[in-house]
Every structure is written in structure tokens, then in C-alpha cells.
Ligand SMILES: [Zn+2]
């Protein structure tokens with residue numbers, strides 16, 4: 001047993017014993033017991049020695065065969081958006097997540113949402129997947145006009161990179177026949193040139209979101225509180241808010257400072273928020289520092305493979321079923337970057353020079369090329385010790401790109417659940433078998449000794465860290481086939497990618513991510529030992545979630 005550093009160890013507030021303690025420390029040790037005191041881990045080791053720290057008031061938790069692991073550290077998701085989807089949007093997802101199977105189902109779900117919201121509210125739904133609908137196409141403006149002709153209707157694609165909107169929303173967004181195609185986006189059109197309601201990337205985000213009326217603060221905060229509770233129940237002890245507006249930053253901070261969130265938060269400012277931070281528009285009270293941190297600036301380099309907007313070096317396997325001639329630089333070919341390479345590189349250099357850590361979304365290998373070239377140039381021009389950039393998704397990363405990441409100290413964060421939710425279609429529709437086998441190449445990253453993380457990107461898919469870990473070890477598609485056998489990683493590596501490595505990615509590995517003396521007591525009790533049967537780890541339950549020594553979720557009386 002190693003002491004916490006003090007000569008005299010404190011009496012423990014609580015001790016855990018009677019089940020495997022999977023520490024995810026340097027040596028990946030599994031030990032017998034843990035003691036916590038004052039919100040920190042004070043002792044880790046043999047049962048007898050740890051129990052010696054228990055006094056009359058110490059809570060003794062016999063795991064009775066359950067396992068203790070470090071709390072799940074969210075390497076990439078969108079806490080606020082997930083909360084908004086849950087509270088304010090119709091669920092448009094198809095199996096295995098939801099139940100919509102046709103455009104008619106989407107229309108029905110949006111109608112129900114319309115019936116339960118105020119007349120002046122936009123009708124928004126999230127999560128439709130064109131390739132899982134009977135019609136094998138996106139809903140268009142005529143479909144969505146069936147929901148309402150006088151209220152704006154927005155159906156957000158499951159990738160969140162495309163929106164389908166009705167005529168009223170097009171009108172409010174100021175998009176019409178003469179609107180030119182914006183760079184980094186696409187207004188899809190009918191054969192006769194009318195916008196058909198499907199908007200990609202830059203064509204969707206700004207024009208549509210800027211027109212939506214703001215929601216009342218109490219509603220916004222309630223959505224975040226509710227979602228934080230969902231995360232905590234899933235075993236998440238640190239949540240990320242990937243891409244944070246100034247408003248979201250203020251909301252998250254207010255809740256954290258008031259002690260109203262059960263977990264820690266790392267907020268990644270978007271580019272506009274980063275500029276506001278540089279101007280000093282936001283101040284952080286150091287007293288809240290271990291509950292709330294501002295992390296890397298989030299940049300988006302391309303779109304989504306399943307939206308045909310991920311930027312590939314080679315064409316997509318099959319063109320989209322509803323591709324329309326005259327779509328220009330779209331879909332049918334290689335996808336596209338959200339900004340020209342030179343612009344991306346200038347942005348990277350600028351933010352790096354301002355001292356920010358960078359977190360860059362890149363799915364296609366052509367986008368990843370642009371990102372890596374940009375990082376290399378920025379680091380060469382302004383060297384900095386350990387800039388630790390994050391490549392969010394890195395889905396199509398090639399071997400030569402993983403080598404470059406190792407050289408540049410890039411932490412790839414893989415959305416490995418793509419293999420489960422989209423693997424079958426990645427193989428048959430979007431990428432073809434060869435490229436599909438290699439998506440989210442965790443095996444190759446492990447081989448190179450890269451520090452890498454894995455994430456759910458919630459609300460893109462549900463926040464289920466155990467399914468995430470399972471997916472990295474099994475790579476089974478929804479139909480049960482294995483996609484990319486050689487990219488599977490051992491359970492311990494997958495656990496590390498969802499805990500310690502994620503803390504490392506956030507520069508928090510000195511105090512979070514593993515069960516070691518001196519670290520904050522962020523812990524999860526699992527219903528059984530995950531090492532016993534990695535193929536069934538997704539069937540385990542989170543029984544208790546502990547943040548800073550406090551129980552924030554429990555299925556039983558702790
Ligand atoms: Zn992304």
C-alpha cells in the first residue's frame with residue numbers, strides 16, 4: 001500500500017473492499033481495497049492495510065463481488081445539446097436507438113411535438129437517419145410542411161451536420177432560389193433549382209439557429225440539470241461540453257458554481273467564445289476550478305461520413321440515394337472541408353499562438369491531412385511544450401496519419417461506437433469493406449503507443465460508457481458482425497481510453513482518471529467484474545457513481 005504523501009493517514013470516510021478495484025494506474029493494477037477521505041483517495045492496496053484506516057464513523061462498503069473503477073471521463077460529448085434534445089426536441093431516431101422507420105413516422109413525431117409546444121416555438125426534432133428510413137432519403141420541405149405550414153419545423157439529422165426544414169423555416173432563414181451556395185455548406189435543390197429543404201453544414205447551422213428564439217433561462221438550466229443526472233447514472237463523473245457558446249458557458253458555470261451539477265464539467269469553447277475569452281468577457285472563480293474548467297477550443301474541419309459530408313481523399317463507396325444533379329461539390333464525390341485548407345491553418349495558428357489547446361473535429365482522411373498539416377506548421381512557428389491537441393473522431397485516420405499524430409503529440413479521440421451504430425452501412429453504403437474495417441483505428445493507435453480516448457459524442461448516440469468500452473473491445477455492428485477484427489483492443493486499454501486517457505486529454509491526469517492515492521475520489525461501482533467477460537461488459541450495470549467522495553447516483557442504498 002502506498003500512503004497519500006502525508007506522514008499520518010487520516011481516518012477514512014469510507015472504505016471499499018470485497019471486489020476487484022481496477023485502478024487504471026500506470027501498472028494497470030487490480031487491488032483489494034480503497035479508502036477515501038475528504039473527497040480524495042487516501043489509500044489503495046491490500047484489504048487488511050486499507051481497513052486499518054477505518055474508524056468508528058467510517059462507512060464500510062463491501063462490494064460483494066461488484067467492481068470499483070475510476071469514474072468515466074467523457075472524452076467528447078455535448079452535455080448541453082444532449083439536454084436540449086431530451087427536453088425540447090422530438091425523438092426522430094430509428095432502431096436500435098428509437099422507433100422511427102419512415103418519413104411518415106418523423107412527420108407524426110413532429111406533429112406530436114407541435115401539439116405540446118407554444119405557438120411561437122419552433123418545432124424541432126433530432127436524430128433521423130435517412131439510410132434507416134424506408135424511403136432511404138432525407139425528409140424534404142414538402143414532407144415537413146405536412147407538420148405545419150405556418151410554424152417553422154426543423155428535423156436534425158442524426159449526425160447533427162445536416163438539417164431538413166420546412167418552407168416556413170427556409171423563409172425565416174432567408175434561403176430561397178437565388179441564395180448562392182455558401183462555402184463549407186450546401187443548400188440542396190430540386191431539379192428545378194428550388195431549395196428542397198435539406199441544408200448541409202454551414203448552410204444549416206448559422207442561418208437556422210440564428211433565427212430560433214432564445215429559450216427562457218430556467219428552461220435551459222433545467223435541461224442541463226436533467227441531462228447531467230442522466231450522465232451521472234451512466235457512470236460519468238466528468239462531462240465534456242464539446243463546442244460551447246458564450247451562453248452555454250455561462251449556464252454551465254452558473255450551475256457548477258451553485259453546486260447544482262452532480263459531475264465535473266470541461267467546456268470546450270467554440271471559436272467565437274474563444275475570442276470572447278481573449279477579450280476577457282468571462283471570469284472564472286478559482287474556487288470552482290475543480291468542478292468546472294474551460295478546455296481546448298473546438299474547431300470543425302469537416303462533416304460526417306454518414307451525412308456524406310466527411311471529407312475523404314477517395315470517393316464514397318456509393319452516392320447518396322437522393323443525390324440531385326447540380327448539387328455541386330457534394331455528397332456523391334468525396335465530401336468537403338468546412339473551410340479551405342489555408343483558412344483552417346490560419347485559424348489553428350492563431351488560436352495556438354493565443355495559448356489555447358486545440359480540439360479539432362476531423363472525420364475524413366482528407367480533413368485529417370489538413371488538420372495535421374496545420375498543427376505541424378503552427379507548432380513549428382510557435383513551439384510550445386506539450387500543446388496536446390485533440391483530434392476529435394479521427395475516424396478515417398490512416399497509418400501515416402497516426403504516425404504524424406505520435407510525432408506531434410496529438411491525442412486522437414475515437415467515436416468507436418460508429419462500428420456498432422453505422423458499421424453495417426459504413427461497409428455496404430458509405431465506405432466499402434476495406435475502409436470500413438479500418439474506421440476508428442484503435443488497434444493501430446495502441447500499437448503505436450499513442451495516448452487515445454474513446455467517446456459517445458452524445459447526443460449523437462446515447463451516453464452509455466459501458467457500451468462504448470464494449471464496442472472498442474468487440475467492434476460488433478448492429479447486425480452482429482465484427483468490423484475490423486485487428487482494430488479491437490483489450491478491455492483494459494478500452495477502460496483506460498474512457499478514464500485515464502480522457503483525463504490526460506483534458507490536462508487533468510494529475511488529479512483524475514485513475515484510482516491512486518491523492519487523486520479526487522471519482523469512482524464507479526459496477527455490478528460485476530468487467531475483466532471477467534469483456535464480450536458482455538455492456539450488460540453490466542452502473543450501481544453507484546461517486547464524485548469527490550459524494551454519491552451522486554445509486555441503484556441501491558450505499
Ligand atoms: Zn464532431
Ligand SMILES: [Zn+2]
Nearest residue numbers: 077078242457
Ligand atoms: Zn461532437
